[in-house]
Amino acid sequence: MSGQRDKSGLVGGHDMNRTFVIVGGSIAGLTAAEKLRELTDERIVLVEPDPMRAYDKTALSKDLLIADEMPDIFLRSAAHLDELRIEVRKVSAVALDATGRVVRLSDGSSVSYDRLLIATGASPVIPFPHEADTTIHVVRTHADAEGLRSELRDARRAVVIGGGLIGCEVVSAARHLGVETDIVDSLPGPFQRMLGAAFSQYIEKLQIDAGIATYYGRGVVDVRRGIGDHRFDVELSTGEILHADIIVAGTGVRPETGWLQGSGVDTSLGVVCDSRLSTSLSDVFAAGDVASWPGGPGGELIRLEHWANAAEQGVGAAISMASEKPTGDDWTPGMPHFMTTIHSHRLTVLGHVHGGEIGDPTIHVAVGPNERGLIALYGSADRLVGCATVDQARIAVRLSGLFGRGNSWTESVSIVENHCRIN
Ligand SMILES: Cc1cc2nc3c(=O)[nH]c(=O)nc-3n(C[C@H](O)[C@H](O)[C@H](O)COP(=O)(O)OP(=O)(O)OC[C@H]3O[C@@H](n4cnc5c(N)ncnc54)[C@H](O)[C@@H]3O)c2cc1C
Structure with missing residues (x-):
């Protein structure tokens, strides 16, 4: 079927009756489901085995550990997915048959898709030896x-x-x-x-x-x-x-791709996608921690493990999934970023940062007098591509305005030097 699709998902005035299946119901899967519902009236199925409804994972190693009362970290109300008419299957996906366009589920059932989103995130790895009965x-x-x-x-x-x-x-x-x-x-x-x-x-x-x-x-x-x-x-x-x-x-973690074995999808760096978050299989998309895409400063393939990136990619993938023809410019990723507080000090990391080897010469560090914080700049050629700060969030935000601009490296070094002198 072809033609102009209106906001309710009708193409040429006809309901397309497609089924969108989303595997993984955390932040990437949730934002994808919400965006799809905004774009179409068609069937949406969300496959997610976690018995809890979607929650803020970033709080798990922060507020949730230290708060006196167990905090409420749910992202949406209990009725939210029902209200959006999203069918939720509380099981795991165990295999993908891309030829038959079917996802096989852990309860023995299966679900057919017209378009599929892989949003299965990543799982922790324990790479050191340990006795079997140690927790x-x-x-x-x-x-x-x-x-x-x-x-x-x-x-x-x-x-x-x-x-x-x-x-x-x-x-x-x-x-x-x-x-x-x-x-x-x-x-x-x-x-x-x-x-x-x-x-x-x-x-x-x-x-x-x-x-x-x-x-x-x-x-x-x-x-x-x-x-x-x-x-x-x-x-x-x-x-x-x-x-x-x-x-x-x-x-560390490894992308959750085990269930995709034998499906033919490229999992050489998580699930490899193009700039529309479309995978090597037709009508199969990926988003969030599980996905890599050409989002590096030079267009190289990267896979991020950041909350905001997963949320944005869920939306981006939904736009690609709902659109009839690839336009190539439906989705522009935001700047990678995360913030945290450790030992009462605020860390802010913006843009593309790269540790590299010890003494990586592209890292420039400026520490203000009295050690009231730290500003690290990360460059690529003559461009500033990222920065990380401790207790200096405001200058981090200011510097982010220069990311990717020609000659921004020299400019950013001088901004930091002036800032440290004034402080
Ligand atoms: C403790 C912790 C702290 C963090 N702190 C920060 C932070 O401060 N800032 C920041 O930017 N990021 C942080 N992150 C990272 C951030 O939480 C992730 O980037 C984000 O959760 C990725 O979302 P996602 O939806 O791609 O994947 P996930 O959140 O990993 O969700 C994947 C979902 O897929 C489901 N799933 C897996 N396999 C299957 C299957 N076979 N079938 C069906 N469903 C399946 C899982 O149950 C899960 O619900 C933190 C992560 C953790 C764990």
């Missing part, structure tokens, strides 16, 4: 965070493995609750991979000042049941043994 906490779902929240309240000593965003947030929460806390990472410092060496050293100092024992540059070689009054021993590559009664891993 290693991860933080990805509401249930994970509830379990960690209740154990942290009784814990005396915690070992957190992984110095990325989630590991750093968990050590901050654990210290806030008065738990003796160690952090371990095989890299030389926290946020090293994402933000580089100089930024990393600054964050490590904040952690040490907060009373955290840091064990960077050491791998975990074993986690086993402890002897004596602590539950676990964590053995490091240096031979050091850390004692803990709670262990948390923030050791």
Whole structure:
């Protein structure tokens, strides 16, 4: 069927009666469902196994761990999806038959699609050896965070493995609750991979000042049941043994693509998409943490693990799914960004940041007098492409206005130098 589609999804005045299937009902899947309903009156099916309705995952390692009362982190009302006439299937997708245009579900049933969105996010990985009966906490779902929240309240000593965003947030929460806390990472410092060496050293100092024992540059070689009054021993590559009664891993995630095996979709970097979020299979799209797309500063393929990106891509994918013909310019991604607070210091990360190797020469760091914050600039050729700050959010927002502009590197360095002089 062809023709002009009006706002209610009618093409040439006829209801198209297509079925849109969305697999994954977190932020990317939810925003896609909402946008699709805005664009069409056709059938929308959302497949999501989590028993909770969609919630704010970013709160799982922050407010939810430290708040006295369990906070309400739901994104929408209980009736919301019903009101939008979205059919919800509380099961997992287990396989995709792209030839038959069918998604097979864990309860043995299946659902046929005209257009499919893959929004299955990512799942934690635990890459270090550990005895089978040691409980290693991860933080990805509401249930994970509830379990960690209740154990942290009784814990005396915690070992957190992984110095990325989630590991750093968990050590901050654990210290806030008065738990003796160690952090371990095989890299030389926290946020090293994402933000580089100089930024990393600054964050490590904040952690040490907060009373955290840091064990960077050491791998975990074993986690086993402890002897004596602590539950676990964590053995490091240096031979050091850390004692803990709670262990948390923030050791990265892998895109949730297992169910797509054999479907023919390109999963070489998560689910690979073009700029419309269309995959290598016809009428199959992807959005959020599971998807990569040519969104790098030079148009290279990137996969982000950011809340706002997932929300925006859900909307972008829905626009592509509902449109009859690819226009190539239906969706413009926003600037990658995230913010967090650790040990009462505000981190703001905007644009394309890249840690690279230690001493990456493209990283420029300016620290204001009295160490009232830090500003790191990330450049590509003569252009500013990203920045990261601690307790300097306003200048980060100002700098973001220069991203991608020719000669913006020199201009941004001079803005930062002036700012630090005035401060
Ligand atoms: C603890 C934590 C803290 C974070 N903090 C920040 C932050 O401060 N700032 C920031 O920008 N980002 C943060 N993030 C990242 C952000 O939450 C993610 O980028 C975002 O949730 C990605 O959304 P998504 O919908 O793509 O995937 P997800 O939120 O991972 O959701 C995927 C959904 O798919 C479902 N699913 C998986 N497999 C299947 C299947 N086979 N069948 C059906 N459904 C399936 C899952 O149950 C899940 O509900 C944080 C993430 C976590 C876990």
